[in-house]
Amino acid sequence: MNIVNLDVAARQIESLIGTRLPSIVPDAIDDALGTLQWTSIPTNIEDDDAMAKLLGLSSLPPDTELVVVTDVSFKEGSGAFAMSASQFEEFQAWYSDEFSERVFSGCDVIVWAPVDRRLWVVHHEGVYATAQLRAP
Structure with a gap:
């Protein structure tokens, strides 16, 4: 796992989405894409493993590159977290x-796979969305 400068991560997700974002938060991503379909997180999801399964992260090919942004990413000295899918656990x-x-503690979490152009967004209001982004 590596910690990536948040500005670098922001440029990467903006490149994937195809537009500038005011910030890396679910609402800004939803506004930019305008096509996210939000689904309520089931009440029986009580840990990170269950949430990773719900999102489909646990079934990705092991070498899939992932970038993860959580609320911690915005703290001084932190950033986005980059890893392969095999390192997610x-x-x-x-x-x-x-x-x-x-990781999925009820706060906003944004995960993307740059090469696969996939996006997972978990909103602090208890909903999530996934998207397969189009090539530019």
Whole structure:
């Protein structure tokens, strides 16, 4: 896992979406795409593993590159988290130890796969959306 400067990550997701974002948050992404279909997160989703399964992250090919932005990403000295899909479970454990909270702790989480042009958005209001982004 690597920590990536948030400005660099912002340019990457903006390139994938095809427009400038005022910030890397679910509402800005929804406004930019205008096509996200939000689904309520089931009440039985109580941990990161269950949420990763719900999103389909746990079934990605192991070498899929992922970039993850959480609320922690906006803190001084932090940034976006980059890893392969095979490292996501390890990342969840590290994140919990490092920040004393789960990755999917009820806050906003944005995940994207740059090469696959896939996007997962989890909103703090208890909904999520996924998107397959078109090539530019």
